[in-house]
Amino acid sequence: SQKSNRQISMLGIIDTSSLVAIARYYLSIKDEAILLRFLENKFRSGELVLLDTIHSEASRTQKGLATSRMSFLNDDDLRVKDSELVPSAPRKFSNQMDNNFCVPLKRKMLDDETYAILKEQYLQSGDGKIVVYALNNIAKDPIVITEETPQSNDGKLFRKIPAICDFLNIPHMSVAEWLSSNGVILNWSHP
Numbered sequence: 001s002q003k004s005n006r007q008i009s010m011l012g013i014i015d016t017s018s019l020v021a022i023a024r025y026y027l028s029i030k031d032e033a034i035l036l037r038f039l040e041n042k043f044r045s046g047e048l049v050l051l052d053t054i055h056s057e058a059s060r061t062q063k064g065l066a067t068s069r070m071s072f073l074n075d076d077d078l079r080v081k082d083s084e085l086v087p088s089a090p091r092k093f094s095n096q097m098d099n100n101f102c103v104p105l106k107r108k109m110l111d112d113e114t115y116a117i118l119k120e121q122y123l124q125s126g127d128g129k130i131v132v133y134a135l136n137n138i139a140k141d142p143i144v145i146t147e148e149t150p151q152s153n154d155g156k157l158f159r160k161i162p163a164i165c166d167f168l169n170i171p172h173m174s175v176a177e178w179l180s181s182n183g184v185i186l187n188w189s190h191p
Contacts, residue, residue, distance in 0.1 A: 011143065051126065107157065
């Protein structure tokens with residue numbers, strides 16, 4: 001196939017945990033300026049997507065560390081508006097949430113009204129928006145960039161984003177894997 005001869009271009013959709021990890025661990029290295037330029041270029045070119053909801057979460061997480069260390073993230077033109085985002089097949093997606101994305105034991109502990117409220121809250125969360133955005137852009141080969149692992153969901157009603165991505169056949173990788181797949185080699189010595 002022809003894809004193997006060239007670098008595969010995927011639509012990267014980044015989550016809050018990844019932005020915080022970049023700010024905490026990756027921006028304290030010698031190549032910080034190079035990494036910041038690389039990331040900003042990926043966001044500006046549209047190869048890396050920052051949803052409004054993720055920006056909002058990141059600005060409230062760890063005292064806004066990610067949005068202050070990567071100030072370009074605060075550029076309105078760089079963010080994808082997601083307030084009107086809905087699944088392209090709402091009934092199918094709703095059934096998947098009920099049957100595949102939620103943790104059955106947690107679901108059984110809730111009455112229908114409480115479950116409906118929590119389900120809507122999940123749809124409005126960063127993880128929910130990422131999953132819907134990826135599904136709605138499947139033709140662009142989306143890949144979710146997350147530091148989460150598929151295991152353990154901290155007692156939450158819905159599974160972690162990698163587990164949901166696995167169910168939907170949406171690729172996911174960590175920041176380190178994504179940077180490596182983009183040919184980024186970092187000098188981990190400190191300035």
